[in-house]
Amino acid sequence: MTVVIRNMGNFFSLVVQRYLPDAFIFCILLTFVAMLGGIFLGGKTPLEVFKFWGDGFWGMLTFSMQSSMALMTGYALSSAPLFRKGLSKIARLPKNFGQAVLLATTGSFLLWYFHWGVGAVATGLLCREITRQMAKKGVKMHYPLLVASSYIGSGTWHLGISGASQLLLATEGHFLEGLVGVIPVSQTIYAPSTLIMSLALLIVIPIITYFMIPEEKDFKEPPASLIKMMEKEAEAEGSIQHNGRKTLGEVLNNSILVSMFAGVAGLIFLYYWFAKWNGAFDLNIFIVIMLVLSIILHYRPSSFYNCMKEGVRVAAPIFLQFQFYGGIMGIMVSSGLVAIIANWFTSFSTPFTFSWFAYIAAGLVNMFVPSGGGQWTVQGEIIMRSALDLGVSPAQAVTAFACGDGWTNLIQPFWALPLLGFAGLSIRDIMGYATVVFIFVFIIMSAGILFLPW
Template sequence: MLKTLSRPAVKLVERYLPDPYIFVLLLTVIAAAAAIAVERQTPLAVMRFWGDGFWNLLTFSMQMLLILVTGYMLASSPPVKRLLQRLAGLAKNAGAAIVLVTLVSLAASWINWGFGLVVGALFAKELARQVRVDYRLLVASAYSGFIVWHGGLAGSVPLTIATDGHFSVEQIGVIGTGETIFSLFNLGIVICLFIAVPLVNRLMLPDEQESVYVDPALLEESKKDRVRIQRPADRLENSVTLAWLVGIPGLLFLADHFLLRNGGLNLNVVNFLFLFLAIVLHRTPRSLLESLQEAIKGGAGIVIQFPFYAGIMAIMVQSGLAETLSGALISFASETTLPFWSFISAGIVNIFVPSGGGQWAVQAPVMLPAAEALGVDVPRIAMAVAWGDAWTNLLQPFWALPVLGIAGLKAKDIMGFCLIQLFVTGAIIAAGLTWF
C-alpha cells in the first residue's frame, strides 16, 4: 500500500514542486490579479497597496527567524547532544528506534519547532549509528514529529495573538494561550497524535530485504580541533565566565517573569528563553556563534519571503478581496463546520505559503471576519489555521530541508512515508477541531 500510494506522489513532487520563494512570487501575482479582476481595482491602486504594506511585518519576521535560530542553537548544544546519545542507547531494535525517534521529535517539536527539527535529525543520526534500521523511515519518523509544532509552546499563530500589538489586535484583542495552546480541544489533539504517529511509523517499518541502511561510519561527526588561545580576544571568545555573567541573569529574569509577575507565553518570551538557555548550555561565546552560523542557513527563506507575505496581506485587505473571500466562506460554512473548513483551507494555503506566521498574515483577514459573522470561537478558528499549516508540512518539504540537510537525504527519500501520515493525522486533527 505504501509503495502504491507514495510512488506517484514522490514523482509529482520531484517534478513540479519549486522552491518556496517561487510560491510567494506566484501568490503575489495571483493576489494582485484577483484584486484587479474580482474587486475591480486598478493596477496602480493594487501596486500601491502592495508597496505600502511590504514592510509591515518586519518585527514579526524577526520573531519568526529567532524561533528557528534559537531552537537550533539549543538543540546543538553539548548537553543536549549528550542526552540524545544516552537516549539512543534505549533502542534495542529497529522497531524501538522508530518509536523512540518519533516520540522524541514530537516532544521537542511541541516545545519549539526549530528545536524539534534539529533534535529529530540529530537523534535519527545517533540512532542509525547504534541500531540497524531503515534510514529513510528513521528520518521520516523524525520529521513526522513536526506535525505537533503549531499546537505547542512555540506555535506562531497562538503566540502571535497572545502578543501585545500584534497586527490583528484591534479586531480580536490579545488572546491568551490558555484559550489556544492549553485549551482542552488542542491538548486532546496533541495527545491523540502522540499515540497515533509513533504507531503508524512503526507499522510502516519495511522488511529487512526492502530496507535501506546507512554505514554508521558515514554518520560520524568530525572532531573539532582543540581551541588554541593565542591572543586576548581568544580568551574572551572562549570565556565561560563571560557567557554565564549574561546568560544566568537572563534565566533569572524569566523566573521573575513567570513566578513573581505571573507573566505568560508569547513570541518574545519563548525566544528569550531559548536564547539564554543556549547561551548557558554552549558555555562559551565561540561555541554559540559556531552554532549560529549553521542555524542562520535554515532561516534564509524567512528573511526574503516575509516582506512578500506582508505585501500580499495588504493587497487582500485594502482591495476588499479578504472581505469577499470571507463572504464566500460564510456562504457554505456553518458555526459547526467553520473550524473544519478553516483547517482544510489552511492546509491548502500552506502548500503555497510554507510558514505559519506568514500564513496567518495572509489568512487572518479572511478567517477572522468569517468567525465573527458566524459567532464561532475565534481561538478555535486560529488554532484550526495553525493545525492546517502544520498538517501539510508533511507534504510541503520546505521545513524538511534542515532535517534532510543534517541527515544527508533528499525529500523523495522520506515523502512516501510522510504521505501516509498526512492522511492519518488529517483525520485526527479534523475530528478534534470539529468535535472535541
C-alpha cells in the first residue's frame, strides 16, 4: 500500500509540475471557462458576460483585504520572540521527516477545523517553524510534501466548527428560514454522522501523506535562502541595536510603552466585544486579535512595523488574484451558471443519490466560487428545495454541500495562496500531492454521505 500511494504522489506531482500553470494563470483560465459557460450555457451575450465580470471584479475587495491583513499579521506574529518560542516547542517534537509530515497534516486539519481564517494563516506559521527545526537538526526533508501536508485541512474545513452554511442555517432570520426553519448545529456540525466522517478523515489523511514520502534520493530540500532568512529572523528576536546617542524619533520607534499602549487599547476593545457587546468571532475579530498580539509580542513598534512591511510582499498574490475570483463569481452568479449546474445534477437524482450529487455539484461550483458562505447564498435555496421535494433531510443536504465546498479546495489554488506566500513555493510544487489526498477525501466523504444514517 505504501508503494502504491508513494507512486501516486510521484505521478501526480510529475504531471502537475509539467502541465499545471502558476496560480495566476490558472485563475485566468478559469475566468475564460466561466465566460464561455455564461455565453453557451447561460445564454448571455459576450457584452453581458463582460459586464458580469466587471461588476464582480471588486466584489472580493473587502475579503482580499481581510485575507491580506490576516496573512500580514500572521507573518508578524510568527516573527515575535515569545510566539516563536512556543511554536518552536511544537515544531521540535518530530525527530524525523515522517513525524514532521504527520504533525503538519494533523495540525492543518485541526487548525482549519477550528476556524478557516486561523487555518489559512497558522498552518503557514507552523510549516515554516517545522522546516526551520528540521534544517537545524540536519534532518533531510522533501519540502514540497511538507508544505502540501500543511494545506490538507482546507479540504475538510467546512465540516468544522466554523462551517459557514451550517452556522447560517442555525441562525434565526437566515434567508432560508421560511423554507427549512432553523437547523441547529447538533444536526449538522455535531451530528454523529458528521463527527464520524471528520474522525475518519483525521485518522486516514495523515497516514496517506505519510505514505507519500518519496525515497530519500528524491527529496527536494527547501531553498537555502529561505532557511537563511528563517534563521536570521530567529536570531534577531525582535531586538534592535543602537549605537551612540538616540534621537527622539528613535526612542519613540523603539519604545515598549508605545507598543503596550496600543496593545492594551486593543485588549480593552476585545474584552468589551466578547464580554459586554456579545460580538461574534468572525474574520475581522480574528485579524484584530492577531494584530494586537503582534504589537504586544514584538515589544517595539519598529520591529512590528518592519515585519508588516515584509508581510506585504508575502500577501502580494492575494491582492491581485482575489479580484479575479470576484469576477469569476460575478459571471457564475449573474449568468445563472450556478443554478444551471445545481439543477442539472438534481434533475436525475433519487432520494438515495441526491445528497451525493449535491456534494459533486458543490465541489464543481467551488472551483469557480471558492467561498463557502458566498457559494451557499447562491446555491443553498436550490439544494434545500430539491431536498424537500425528494424527502431528503435538509441537515444531510447541507452537510453534503459543505463536504463538496471543502473537497475541491485541494485542487483549487485560491486558499493555498497564504501558505505558498509563507513557504516561498508555487502551486505546482504541492498540487500533485494534494491531488492524491483529494482522491481519498472523495472516497471517505462519498461513503459517509451515502451510507451513514442521517
